[in-house]
Amino acid sequence: MNSAETLAGGAAFRRSPSWRLLRRTAGNPTLILGTAILLAVLAAALTPSAVAPRNPEARGPAMQEIGGQWMAPPYPPGPIYPLGTDPQARDLLSRLIYGARTTFVIALAVALFRIVLGVGLGWVAAYYPGNVRRNALLLASVSATIPSLLFAYLVIVTVGPTRGPILFILAMGLTGWAPWTQLAYSGIQRIRSEEYMLASQAIGSTRWSQARYYLLPNLLPALIPVAAAEAAASLLLLAELGFLGIFLGATRQVTMSSLLGGEQPILVLPEWGAMLAGTRLEIFNWWWLTVMPALAFALAIFGLHLLGDGLREALEIDQGRRG
Amino acid sequence: MDDGSSGPSIARARRLRASAQAWAHAWLPVLRRGGQVLLSLLTVIFAASLCSFITINQPILRVIYDGVASFLDFLIHLGSFWSDVEDLVISAYWHSLLVLALGIGVGLLLGVPIGFAAGIKPHWLASKLLRFLSYIGTTAPSFLVALFVMIFFVLYVLPLTGVRFILLSSQSEAFDPRRLIPIALTLAVRPVAYFTSAVAAASRDASSRDYVRTARSKGLGERLVVFRHIWPNVWPVALDGIPAALLFSISSLPIVEFVFNWPGVGQQLLFGIVARPRPGIPAAAYVSFLLASIGITYVLVGLAVDYLRARADPRQAARRRDE
Numbered sequence: 121m122n123s124a125e126t127l128a129g130g131a132a133f134r135r136s137p138s139w140r141l142l143r144r145t146a147g148n149p150t151l152i153l154g155t156a157i158l159l160a161v162l163a164a165a166l167t168p169s170a171v172a173p174r175n176p177e178a179r180g181p182a183m184q185e186i187g188g189q190w191m192a193p194p195y196p197p198g199p200i201y202p203l204g205t206d207p208q209a210r211d212l213l214s215r216l217i218y219g220a221r222t223t224f225v226i227a228l229a230v231a232l233f234r235i236v237l238g239v240g241l242g243w244v245a246a247y248y249p250g251n252v253r254r255n256a257l258l259l260a261s262v263s264a265t266i267p268s269l270l271f272a273y274l275v276i277v278t279v280g281p282t283r284g285p286i287l288f289i290l291a292m293g294l295t296g297w298a299p300w301t302q303l304a305y306s307g308i309q310r311i312r313s314e315e316y317m318l319a320s321q322a323i324g325s326t327r328w329s330q331a332r333y334y335l336l337p338n339l340l341p342a343l344i345p346v347a348a349a350e351a352a353a354s355l356l357l358l359a360e361l362g363f364l365g366i367f368l369g370a371t372r373q374v375t376m377s378s379l380l381g382g383e384q385p386i387l388v389l390p391e392w393g394a395m396l397a398g399t400r401l402e403i404f405n406w407w408w409l410t411v412m413p414a415l416a417f418a419l420a421i422f423g424l425h426l427l428g429d430g431l432r433e434a435l436e437i438d439q440g441r442r443g
Numbered sequence: 444m445d446d447g448s449s450g451p452s453i454a455r456a457r458r459l460r461a462s463a464q465a466w467a468h469a470w471l472p473v474l475r476r477g478g479q480v481l482l483s484l485l486t487v488i489f490a491a492s493l494c495s496f497i498t499i500n501q502p503i504l505r506v507i508y509d510g511v512a513s514f515l516d517f518l519i520h521l522g523s524f525w526s527d528v529e530d531l532v533i534s535a536y537w538h539s540l541l542v543l544a545l546g547i548g549v550g551l552l553l554g555v556p557i558g559f560a561a562g563i564k565p566h567w568l569a570s571k572l573l574r575f576l577s578y579i580g581t582t583a584p585s586f587l588v589a590l591f592v593m594i595f596f597v598l599y600v601l602p603l604t605g606v607r608f609i610l611l612s613s614q615s616e617a618f619d620p621r622r623l624i625p626i627a628l629t630l631a632v633r634p635v636a637y638f639t640s641a642v643a644a645a646s647r648d649a650s651s652r653d654y655v656r657t658a659r660s661k662g663l664g665e666r667l668v669v670f671r672h673i674w675p676n677v678w679p680v681a682l683d684g685i686p687a688a689l690l691f692s693i694s695s696l697p698i699v700e701f702v703f704n705w706p707g708v709g710q711q712l713l714f715g716i717v718a719r720p721r722p723g724i725p726a727a728a729y730v731s732f733l734l735a736s737i738g739i740t741y742v743l744v745g746l747a748v749d750y751l752r753a754r755a756d757p758r759q760a761a762r763r764r765d766e
Contacts, residue, residue, distance in 0.1 A: 265738065269697060274716050274730075356584050360698050363586045364713065396586075400702060403590055404597065414587045425582045
């Protein structure tokens with residue numbers, strides 16, 4: 121290839137959508153940082169055995185020499201165990217890495233449930249005027265006043281935390297969807313009044329093709345950044361429930377004593393929320409038991425918020441250029 | 444190159460397509476009808492099995508009947524239920540109201556001036572740092588903030604001052620003003636962050652307006668420009684933010700009160716869901732009164748903010764006079 125061809129190829133690449141995307145991303149540190157944090161967490165969630173230094177269920181020795189002193193578990197963070205161990209001498213870093221998948225699957229499922237419920241109701245409110253719209257929006261307003269944490273806590277404690285992930289997804293997803301209804305309703309109403317929608321109606325497009333070719337492509341840029349924030353909110357709710365002793369894989373019902381953190385629960389599967397359960401008072405003795413899972417949650421929540429804001433920034437710039 | 448065989452093969456293909464179309468034309472309506480019948484049958488089987496399972500295997504009708512009956516009993520004997528739990532609800536309410544008011548107060552006192560300073564001097568490094576910190580403050584999980592505040596007071600403030608601000612034992616339920624400080628500080632983190640970012644954005648917006656530029660070009664002193672032209676357009680934003688900040692604090696209330704063992708509405712709600720407050724008193728009645736107390740407070744604060752805004756904001760007052 122001669123130099124002229126190389127130059128022409130370079131210019132073509134610089135005009136390509138990939139190059140524009142690359143440039144836009146390079147100028148958006150929020151998006152880069154958010155994506156980097158999430159990629160790290162996703163790598164842990166997808167390939168835990170390749171990333172984790174140990175088996176999450178493998179127990180360390182009953183006594184170990186750390187910093188010149190013989191200690192019993194839980195072992196503090198150090199060269200042998202970077203994030204320390206739990207009271208059963210299991211490596212916290214490995215448990216966090218193996219627990220990322222369950223934690224993220226639950227949080228993403230809850231976010232998806234809320235989005236589908238909220239956007240579906242917003243769509244109904246936008247397309248069916250009169251009583252249906254009034255009732256749909258009223259339902260969303262009522263739902264917005266219900267505190268998600270208390271509702272999820274109430275439902276899971278009443279039904280029993282031993283019932284599995286479906287209960288968690290339902291209890292956490294049945295509230296918190298109201299902003300999606302408002303967002304979808306106002307977005308669809310705005311798009312439906314645009315000239316291209318009127319034109320598509322004039323040429324006889326079906327409701328499905330209108331949704332597929334005009335509504336969704338114009339609605340998604342407003343929804344995607346909020347979806348990242350929704351995943352962060354679900355993750356936060358999971359953390360708060362875990363901290364209150366409500367976690368996936370619990371072997372028995374919550375009691376007053378376990379609520380006050382007086383006892384350590386039996387953790388069946390590595391999950392971040394479960395790792396926070398009953399650690400309220402451990403912060404003064406074995407701080408890493410509380411701080412490490414809490415920091416993992418905080419980092420993932422921060423990453424999701426950064427990703428959402430970065431995406432919003434990128435999409436606003438993109439729409440501004442098109443506009 | 445044409446070898447003479449393409450003509451018959453095209454004709455064969457056309458014949459095949461025509462016969463397929465004829466077949467589809469004849470059989471598709473039948474298949475569609477059959478599909479509809481099958482779907483109807485499946486729906487009937489599904490509904491019948493669901494009804495049988497939830498009514499026979501689970502005593503759901505009895506549960507619904509018991510729930511509705513006890514709710515009606517609660518409504519009819521509201522006064523009697525209230526007198527049973529009056530002291531508990533009022534005590535929890537005052538405990539929470541105090542920390543909520545302090546949290547919002549600290550949020551206003553710190554967040555508004557910081558946000559205002561960051562907004563009118565957006566290029567200062569400190570302003571950028573404050574904006575970043577406010578971002579972290581709004582995304583940080585409440586329980587993590589509560590744990591860090593607890594560590595700070597136990598490990599640093601206690602040795603320095605000799606005063607115990609954190610009393611975690613269940614015997615320390617008596618009202619102690621010292622305990623207010625860490626709880627109020629924790630609850631203030633999100634309001635401070637929220638007020639900082641909202642006021643900073645409003646100040647930045649007001650600073651770039653034409654009337655501010657005109658005032659500066661006329662040679663007005665900076666202090667006059669800031670306090671005569673920018674500040675009157677910023678404080679309504681802070682006032683409007685009070686209900687949102689209160690909502691942030693209320694959503695953090697159960698976790699924060701649980702961490703600090705503060706017998707407010709949040710903690711009592713968590714305990715009320717798990718167990719009865721006193722023998723003979725239904726937990727549902729107790730939880731209902733607690734939820735209502737917080738809900739009424741939120742509505743009243745919203746109304747008070749609307750009233751203040753209408754009275755104090757000159758633009759709204761002028762609009763009301765015009766009407």
